[in-house]
Amino acid sequence: MIVAFLCQNCAQGAANTAGVQRMRYSDEIHIVRVPCAGRAGAREILHAFNNGAEAVAVIGCCFGACHFSDANLITLRRVKIVKKFLVEMGYSTDCVTMYTSRAAEGDTIVGDFEDILERKYDPETPPCPGGAK
Amino acid sequence: MVRLSVVQLRGCERCAWDLLTLAKNSSVEFVSHPLIDGGSGSDNDADFVVITGYARKSDEARLRELLSRGKKLILYGTCPYTGGIFGLMNQKGADVVPVTEYLSPVASVLGCAPSPDELLSVIEGQSAQRQPLCSECERHFTDEEFDKIIRVPDWSNREKCFNNLGLACSGVLSARCAQRCIDFDTPCRGCVGMVDDPPGRMIGYFGSLAVNLQVDTVATDCATDRLGDRPDEITRSLVDVVGTFFRFHLASHFKFPGRNPSTGDELADIMVARPIEEAPQIAATIYGRYGISVALNLIEAYEAAAGIQVSDETRELRSELRAAQDGLLTALDQHDIEALEGVIDKIRTIGGNEVLSNVYFGGFKRPVKSAKNGFDTYCVGPLEIKAVHARSEDGCSRVSFSTDEQGVIREWSCELRSA
Structure with missing residues (x-):
């Protein structure tokens, strides 16, 4: 299971656009809509891992286009610290990543989802906490 | 009764x-x-x-x-x-x-x-009074974001909150405690949590203040951005996320065991991967009745290897602490409660608290009541972080360790000797 925190402006908008365009993405992705990427921090990411997530993605607005000032930039730093935490624990750096997307372009978020899956199944990297590769 | x-x-x-x-x-x-x-x-x-x-x-x-x-x-x-x-x-x-x-x-x-x-x-039935630690701290919080993460505070700046200076301090979500590390210029690591999920909240809080730091990003195929994996300011300066944010909460807030190889020694497993500036306090805590000896050996070994000068007054105070170490072992062996109380008081007087927050490389962080000379003769100086192989021993323990270029302990061995 991959948990994706989608901000309701750009990322959820992109997912809606992808849906309207009948684009396909893996059923491993579980979307959690959040008001802003800034709402998904270390607490939510670690909570997802502790409850069985194999990888976590936070997807927000493009840099400079956050609907809540610069919260996506703050989340970028928080996610980087969580990434470092997982690496220090011996897990893959790809277990958690932050992406950006554009609401009008569905392929931006579908591309993000494909990128998450590709990284999760990369045999060259260590596993993620929630499960084996 | x-x-x-x-x-x-x-x-x-x-x-x-x-x-x-x-x-x-x-x-x-x-x-x-x-x-x-x-x-x-x-x-x-x-x-x-x-x-x-x-x-x-x-x-x-x-x-x-x-x-x-x-x-x-x-x-x-x-x-x-x-x-x-x-x-x-x-x-x-x-x-x-x-x-x-x-x-x-x-x-x-x-x-x-x-x-x-x-x-x-x-x-007696009174509920635990948990007052926020920040309300008692002499440092003051502002809304200022820091420009870089620091590992050792500037000992002359005792006005500004550690978090504003770029040194993570969990005091913002911790309660008043008996050891009060903050009184000895030591950032709180959150042994008395006041909120649910202290590590997650602390990462969120510290990440918010780190908004001026450069973070690595890469472009995706769709011309959007993704967080990158190359080293950046955050990964280079936060050398120990586990020990900083999860010091007292790793077992309760992350249910998966780490995949790093064990050294075969439980306590060495704790010491390996800890940065040198945090190591004395961790050693003083986990080595229990031998904590003073191990922490002092660690400090003296690093000082000798890194060429840090120590004053005679500092040596004198450390020898008093070593005497307290012997007194502690004797009092515990003989179940002498009065002697034990006296020794704990002595440790608190010199070391600041029971986990030696006042004892540091090069001297002491705050004035010690029992010192014979002025504070300027034994105050702590700048700490140079470098790769060393170091060893030191006294009557109670023998410590040897090595650090990497970032000052993180990579090898650790400690042999305890009964008094």
């Missing part, structure tokens, strides 16, 4: 010997105490069973048996509540678990180590 039975699980025993000082109190009687009867005493007549120390998964049967006796259980110290500092072993694949996974206490007295007086007030 309240009858207490103390159960020591695993760990440093500091909480157990602190509790021993309650024996002088006329309102308390120990029907069983591991440092008096070796844990063989019966808790049949006990009003409360006080649990100290950390547990591993293999202790489940013992804990369930404790629960089945129907006694009122009180957790004493952070270890039984969250796994405590020993939860850091989980980074190397251990299975430290909070005792609360198996039993429900009537009360918990948190701290590393807490004050026995807090236990008394809990027994």
Whole structure:
């Protein structure tokens, strides 16, 4: 299971656009809509891992286009610290990543989802906490 | 008269010997105490069973048996509540678990180590008074974001909050405690949490203040951005996220054991991967009754290897601490409670608190009452972080370790000698 925190402006908008365009993405992705990427921090990411997530993605607005000032930039730093935490624990750096997307372009978020899956199944990297590769 | 039975699980025993000082109190009687009867005493007549120390998964049967006796259980110290500092072993694949996974206490007295007086007030029915630590800190918080993460504070700036300076301090989500590291220019690591999920909240808070730091990003195929994996300012300067944000909460807030190889020694597993500037306090904590000796050997070994000069007054104060170390071992061996109280007072006077927050590389962080000369003769200087191979020994322990270029301990061995 991959948990994706989608901000309701750009990322959820992109997912809606992808849906309207009948684009396909893996059923491993579980979307959690959040008001802003800034709402998904270390607490939510670690909570997802502790409850069985194999990888976590936070997807927000493009840099400079956050609907809540610069919260996506703050989340970028928080996610980087969580990434470092997982690496220090011996897990893959790809277990958690932050992406950006554009609401009008569905392929931006579908591309993000494909990128998450590709990284999760990369045999060259260590596993993620929630499960084996 | 309240009858207490103390159960020591695993760990440093500091909480157990602190509790021993309650024996002088006329309102308390120990029907069983591991440092008096070796844990063989019966808790049949006990009003409360006080649990100290950390547990591993293999202790489940013992804990369930404790629960089945129907006694009122009180957790004493952070270890039984969250796994405590020993939860850091989980980074190397251990299975430290909070005792609360198996039993429900009537009360918990948190701290590393807490004050026995807090236990008394809990027994008397008063709820634990948890005041925010920040309200008592002499440093002041502003809304200023930092431009870089620092590892050692500027000893001359005692006005500004550590978090504004770029040094993570968990005091913002912790409660007042018995050790008060913040009084000795030592950032809080959150042994008395006031909120749920302290590490997650602390990363969120510190990440918010780190908004000026450069973070690596890469472009995706769709011309959007993704967080990159190359080293950047955050990964280079935050050398120990586990030990900084999860110091007392790793076992309770991340349920997966780490995949790093174990060194074969439980305590070495905690010391490896810790940055040198945090190591003395961690060593003083986890090595229990030998903590003073191990911490001082660590400091002196690094000073010798890194060429840090030490004044005669500092040496004098350290030798007083070593005398307190011998006194502590003797008092514990002889169950001499009066001597034990005296030694704890002496350790607090020189070392600041029981986990030696005042003792540092090159000197002391704050003035020591018993010093014969002025503070400028033994105050701490700048700490140069470098790769070293270092060793030192005294009558109680022999320490040898090596650090990498970032000053992170990569090899650690410590041999303890009985007095």
